[in-house]
Amino acid sequence: MTVSQFIRNLPKAELHVHIEGTFEPELMLAIARRNGISLPFSTVDETRAAYRFSNLQDFLDIYYQGVSALQTEKDFRDLTCAYFDRVAVQNVRHAEIFFDPQAHTARGIPFATVCRGIVRGLKYAQQTHGITSRLIMCFLRHLDEMDAFATLEQAMPFQRAIYGVGLDSGEAGNPPGKFARVFAAARAAGFRCVAHAGEEGPSDYVEEAVDLLGVQRIDHGNRALEDPALTARLAELGMPLTVCPLSNHMLGVVGALDQHPLLAMLEAGLSVTLNSDDPAYFGGYVNDNYQAMQDHLAVDDATLARIAQNSFHASFLEPQRRAELLAELDAYLRAGASA
Ligand code: ADE
Ligand code: ZN
Numbered sequence: 001m002t003v004s005q006f007i008r009n010l011p012k013a014e015l016h017v018h019i020e021g022t023f024e025p026e027l028m029l030a031i032a033r034r035n036g037i038s039l040p041f042s043t044v045d046e047t048r049a050a051y052r053f054s055n056l057q058d059f060l061d062i063y064y065q066g067v068s069a070l071q072t073e074k075d076f077r078d079l080t081c082a083y084f085d086r087v088a089v090q091n092v093r094h095a096e097i098f099f100d101p102q103a104h105t106a107r108g109i110p111f112a113t114v115c116r117g118i119v120r121g122l123k124y125a126q127q128t129h130g131i132t133s134r135l136i137m138c139f140l141r142h143l144d145e146m147d148a149f150a151t152l153e154q155a156m157p158f159q160r161a162i163y164g165v166g167l168d169s170g171e172a173g174n175p176p177g178k179f180a181r182v183f184a185a186a187r188a189a190g191f192r193c194v195a196h197a198g199e200e201g202p203s204d205y206v207e208e209a210v211d212l213l214g215v216q217r218i219d220h221g222n223r224a225l226e227d228p229a230l231t232a233r234l235a236e237l238g239m240p241l242t243v244c245p246l247s248n249h250m251l252g253v254v255g256a257l258d259q260h261p262l263l264a265m266l267e268a269g270l271s272v273t274l275n276s277d278d279p280a281y282f283g284g285y286v287n288d289n290y291q292a293m294q295d296h297l298a299v300d301d302a303t304l305a306r307i308a309q310n311s312f313h314a315s316f317l318e319p320q321r322r323a324e325l326l327a328e329l330d331a332y333l334r335a336g337a338s339a
Pocket of ligand 2: 016018168196219277
């Protein structure tokens with residue numbers, strides 16, 4: 001996909017990206033080789049050929065298989081650095097990264113190995129590219145709440161590194177309410193809360209995420225639109241949605257990109273942001289998602305700029321850095337307008 005110069009240089013934040021979903025086949029094969037791990041694929045082409053999904057579960061099966069190559073702190077560092085090298089040239093100025101500790105601890109990889117490796121990558125991003133970040137730990141919703149409690153316990157020594165908690169994995173049949181107590185405990189411990197909701201699951205799940213989990217953002221949220229009263233309430237609350245068009249397309253959440261509900265979301269007054277979700281699997285990083293919406297829905301540059309502005313407002317940035325980045329965006333738009 002050719003990305004316009006306007007989108008390429010537009011300062012933006014990415015708020016919905018799973019670090020394990022940035023695992024490009026080249027790096028996956030190299031890391032598997034150095035760790036002596038055998039994967040079901042032996043070439044980049046073979047790996048990419050397997051990336052055909054008809055729904056979220058199809059994708060998750062492949063995604064959890066891919067992460068098995070990750071063993072050491074350095075592996076997690078290299079994975080994180082590779083993501084930031086890619087988005088630095090997309091003018092991502094701040095990123096809030098998800099990770100799935102249970103996908104690793106269940107394989108015997110210590111929580112500390114995962115967390116320390118990712119944090120080293122976040123430091124690299126700041127030092128090398130001037131990109132700030134927040135780390136968000138997701139609970140796997142197909143597992144039970146006791147497992148999430150054990151994970152929260154393991155995160156406590158890393159509270160300075162982990163800013164928030166989220167909820168991901170297979171949505172259908174795993175409503176947010178299943179995790180109400182562990183989210184309450186996380187909130188009481190000072191973690192910010194977000195949750196995937198309304199990706200495959202019904203609009204009720206979005207409502208539960210707000211009412212039972214106390215989330216400050218909804219990840220995806222597409223199906224909230226099926227309930228006009230809920231949609232109006234989300235707009236009223238200023239509840240941000242982290243929308244991921246290429247992911248929605250690849251996982252069959254939308255039939256075609258020109259049927260994506262982004263315009264309806266904007267018309268409803270929702271605070272929408274654009275994000276990549278699992279870019280190594282879905283055919284594009286954050287700028288490709290911006291470009292896809294321009295190409296398929298004729299979203300103009302001014303609207304994309306508003307979406308980038310939303311990304312800073314919806315972030316967990318501290319006020320001073322947020323103000324700096326909003327000023328950077330403003331300067332970019334004014335320079336363009338007068339060019
Ligand atoms: N884990 C990684 N990507 C995900 C997605 N799009 N939905 C739910 N869980 C995920
Ligand atoms: Zn996601």
